[in-house]
Amino acid sequence: VTAGFAEVHDDLRAVARDILSGTTPAAAGGASPVLIPTRRLADTGWLGLEVPEALGGAGATLAEAAIILQEMGRAVSVSTYLGSAVLGVGALNLVEPGPGRDNLLRNVATGTVGLAVVMPASDDALDAPEAMTLERSAEVWRLHGAVDLVPDAGEADHLLIVARAPEGGSVLVDLTPSQPDIEVEPRPVVDASRRLAAVTAGGVAVRDTSVLRFAGEADAGARRVVERGALAVACDSLGLAEAMLDATVSYVRGRHQFGRPVGSFQAVKHACADMLVHISVARRLVGSAVDAVAAGDPDAWVAVSRAKSYTCEAAVEIAGKAMQLHGGIGYTWDSGIHVYLKRAVLNRSLFGSPGAHRKRLGARFG
Amino acid sequence: VTATTAQLDAFRVRVRRWCDDYVPQDWRAAQTGVPDEDFVRFQKDWFQQLRRAGFAVPHWPQEWGGGMSVPEQMVLYQELAAHDAPRLVLAFVAIHHAASTLLAAGTEQQKRRHLPAILDGEIWAQGFSEPDAGSDLASLKTTARREGNHYVVNGQKLWASGAAHADWCLLLARTDPLAPKRHGISYFLMDMRTPGIDVRPIRNANGESHFCEIFLDDVAVPAGDMVGAENAGWQVAQSTLSAERGMTMLELAERLRHAGFKWLVQTCVTPAASGKRPIDDPVVRDRLAAFETEISGLAGMCGDLVERHEAGLAGPADASIAKLYYSELLQRVMDFGAGVAGAAAHTVLEKPLSSGWESGAWILDFVGSWEWTIPGGTSEIQRTIIGERGLGLPREPATGA
Numbered sequence: 055v056t057a058g059f060a061e062v063h064d065d066l067r068a069v070a071r072d073i074l075s076g077t078t079p080a081a082a083g084g085a086s087p088v089l090i091p092t093r094r095l096a097d098t099g100w101l102g103l104e105v106p107e108a109l110g111g112a113g114a115t116l117a118e119a120a121i122i123l124q125e126m127g128r129a130v131s132v133s134t135y136l137g138s139a140v141l142g143v144g145a146l147n148l149v150e151p152g153p154g155r156d157n158l159l160r161n162v163a164t165g166t167v168g169l170a171v172v173m174p175a176s177d178d179a180l181d182a183p184e185a186m187t188l189e190r191s192a193e194v195w196r197l198h199g200a201v202d203l204v205p206d207a208g209e210a211d212h213l214l215i216v217a218r219a220p221e222g223g224s225v226l227v228d229l230t231p232s233q234p235d236i237e238v239e240p241r242p243v244v245d246a247s248r249r250l251a252a253v254t255a256g257g258v259a260v261r262d263t264s265v266l267r268f269a270g271e272a273d274a275g276a277r278r279v280v281e282r283g284a285l286a287v288a289c290d291s292l293g294l295a296e297a298m299l300d301a302t303v304s305y306v307r308g309r310h311q312f313g314r315p316v317g318s319f320q321a322v323k324h325a326c327a328d329m330l331v332h333i334s335v336a337r338r339l340v341g342s343a344v345d346a347v348a349a350g351d352p353d354a355w356v357a358v359s360r361a362k363s364y365t366c367e368a369a370v371e372i373a374g375k376a377m378q379l380h381g382g383i384g385y386t387w388d389s390g391i392h393v394y395l396k397r398a399v400l401n402r403s404l405f406g407s408p409g410a411h412r413k414r415l416g417a418r419f420g
Numbered sequence: 421v422t423a424t425t426a427q428l429d430a431f432r433v434r435v436r437r438w439c440d441d442y443v444p445q446d447w448r449a450a451q452t453g454v455p456d457e458d459f460v461r462f463q464k465d466w467f468q469q470l471r472r473a474g475f476a477v478p479h480w481p482q483e484w485g486g487g488m489s490v491p492e493q494m495v496l497y498q499e500l501a502a503h504d505a506p507r508l509v510l511a512f513v514a515i516h517h518a519a520s521t522l523l524a525a526g527t528e529q530q531k532r533r534h535l536p537a538i539l540d541g542e543i544w545a546q547g548f549s550e551p552d553a554g555s556d557l558a559s560l561k562t563t564a565r566r567e568g569n570h571y572v573v574n575g576q577k578l579w580a581s582g583a584a585h586a587d588w589c590l591l592l593a594r595t596d597p598l599a600p601k602r603h604g605i606s607y608f609l610m611d612m613r614t615p616g617i618d619v620r621p622i623r624n625a626n627g628e629s630h631f632c633e634i635f636l637d638d639v640a641v642p643a644g645d646m647v648g649a650e651n652a653g654w655q656v657a658q659s660t661l662s663a664e665r666g667m668t669m670l671e672l673a674e675r676l677r678h679a680g681f682k683w684l685v686q687t688c689v690t691p692a693a694s695g696k697r698p699i700d701d702p703v704v705r706d707r708l709a710a711f712e713t714e715i716s717g718l719a720g721m722c723g724d725l726v727e728r729h730e731a732g733l734a735g736p737a738d739a740s741i742a743k744l745y746y747s748e749l750l751q752r753v754m755d756f757g758a759g760v761a762g763a764a765a766h767t768v769l770e771k772p773l774s775s776g777w778e779s780g781a782w783i784l785d786f787v788g789s790w791e792w793t794i795p796g797g798t799s800e801i802q803r804t805i806i807g808e809r810g811l812g813l814p815r816e817p818a819t820g821a
Contacts, residue, residue: 299811303811303812303813306813307812307813307814314814314817315813315814317807317813317814318813318814318815318816318817319816320800320803320804320816322813323803323804323807323808323813324800324803324804324807326806326807326811326813327744327802327803327804327806327807327810327811328803330737330741330806330810330811331741331744331745331806334721334741334745335714335717335718335721335745336717338717338720338721338724339713339716339717339720341720342716342720359713360712360713360716360717363709363710363713364710364713364714364717409706411709412705412706412709412710412713413702413705413706413709415709415712415713416699416705416706416708416709417705419685419688419689419699419705419708419709420685420689420699
């Protein structure tokens with residue numbers, strides 16, 4: 055990373071933190087996550103970060119999107135950023151260019167179209183990213199299958215469905231939720247800061263132009279979309295863990311018991327120190343993975359699995375410790391700590407659990 | 421001087437070639453169970469070998485025989501670790517603590533006297549801790565009383581690693597008994613041949629004796645061997661203690677990443693008498709992947725630390741974060757290795773000298789890992805430093821006298 059790049063990143067981070075700081079549960083004066091409308095996201099330019107410049111975007115990479123993801127985790131933001139700008143645009147950038155693809159990219163950047171990538175968010179994604187199958191019958195493509203817990207699918211105007219093609223290999227099928235034989239059902243989860251939905255396709259008819267092919271090796275393309283999801287969630291967990299440490303440090307400095315700040319007690323101070331150590335390691339692992347993915351390293355999955363497994367596990371521990379160190383107040387609804395803890399726990403399960411990622415890593419040892 | 425990627429790659433090739441030619445084959449076997457004299461000779465020979473290649477003191481300024489860029493030093497330590505080269509155990513205090521103290525606070529004359537001598541093989545020990553001054557180092561009681569051109573030193577030092585072989589000793593002693601405890605300490609260079617010094621090895625938990633007690637009985641130290649001003653020794657010690665930590669941590673992290681993890685995988689894939697391989701247990705495989713992840717995080721973190729330190733951007737607790745994480749990760753890895761290796765590993769009674777904590781002798785390495793969680797500031801002290809200097813948490817109220 056050159057000095058110039060580092061400066062751009064610092065600026066991007068500062069602007070994002072500034073914009074998002076007004077949308078945290080605490081800043082909004084409540085304990086519930088605050089929705090950032092897509093229009094507002096479009097104004098920031100973040101939706102088009104990874105859209106090629108020729109299509110009206112910024113032509114940036116995941117290295118820049120990772121900063122926004124981290125800041126959104128820090129603010130436990132509710133938005134369509136993950137589904138639309140990170141997964142949707144990321145997937146479209148991996149398929150062969152064409153009018154359909156290019157139009158979608160152009161419209162995502164302006165916020166006129168929202169996307170969601172339909173692939174399993176569970177451990178299954180690591181083994182088989184395509185949970186739906188595309189069939190050819192009587193000169194018509196038909197799509198079958200069901201995928202549960204798809205981020206931002208309920209808000210999307212276009213669903214990009216990772217599907218198994220009849221000839222083998224993965225393709226991306228572009229459908230709209232209003233088409234017949236497709237159902238999108240919201241799936242409320244405990245974490246109120248994430249919006250997930252179940253997508254079911256019962257033999258929905260697909261036009262030729264809606265079948266988007268991954269550039270290069272098809273399965274590799276689909277796997278890279280899953281990895282993008284895993285890394286995006288790791289960035290989010292890193293940001294929310296940082297927010298939890300900041301909140302805890304601030305709280306234990308001010309809160310007095312036994313005539314002294316509780317942060318002066320070693321038991322509390324050392325717990326905070328451990329939070330910082332874990333965050334330092336996570337930051338490093340996430341940084342390596344972001345660099346590897348942004349550079350298109352074919353072995354990037356190793357760094358991604360490390361970052362995902364470590365960071366998402368650490369974030370649960372850190373948010374849990376934050377609740378503990380806030381004492382009774384931390385367990386209240388109004389403290390808002392629960393928002394971070396719930397999101398951390400959900401992040402841990404999305405796009406491969408820590409155990410599933412370690413299973414992949416462990417398979418390399420013989 | 422910033423090296424280009426091509427220059428760094430070329431340097432890496434050069435180091436690799438050198439390692440292939442000069443890292444002694446089978447040194448681990450040859451250095452297992454040998455008498456102390458053999459260890460000392462081996463260490464001194466290895467140091468001279470590295471010196472001839474320009475690899476012994478890469479972190480020193482060029483005028484004193486170093487001058488390697490930080491990225492090159494990182495490459496050097498990565499390659500030495502990858503080639504499982506012996507560690508510089510005996511020269512450690514000399515090339516790191518003594519040199520950084522001299523370079524930061526020594527006079528021209530002190531530098532000229534000592535830095536070339538270190539290159540020629542003089543060994544240094546560190547006389548800081550005392551029986552009643554461990555974590556609370558500033559409460560040390562050894563005194564240095566000015567008499568004419570000398571200070572007369574009396575007291576007792578503890579945990580002086582390698583003191584039995586040392587030519588010189590970095591010494592902290594109290595020169596003003598009435599001043600507040602951090603303000604009455606001075607920093608000395610003490611010739612270990614001075615009359616009145618008695619060195620007694622202490623056996624550590626593994627039965628090794630590289631730590632020593634030093635008894636000081638009216639030891640006359642010339643006033644010219646004081647570093648910095650009288651009563652400013654605490655500041656001198658503070659400024660140099662963490663100076664070497666980044667690169668040292670990087671070296672240790674790289675050794676854990678290479679030899680350490682290699683042994684761990686080897687232990688996990690070696691079939692037991694029953695024919696079963698530990699790694700076929702999914703729990704073992706999971707832990708192995710977790711350790712590999714953590715070790716790669718550690719190595720990256722130490723690389724960052726070195727770079728930030730060089731750029732003057734290191735935070736006040738960054739070195740403590742690396743030391744704490746390394747120490748406890750090392751201990752967890754060794755604990756796991758000892759468990760996987762099982763009862764049979766307990767029959768390994770000796771480990772090679774000149775190795776770090778990745779000798780493959782699991783039980784000895786596990787027991788030896790407390791040598792990282794206790795010395796150099798215990799893990800508890802590191803957490804306090806991280807909490808107070810890193811996060812700005814309030815200090816504990818002082819109690820007692």
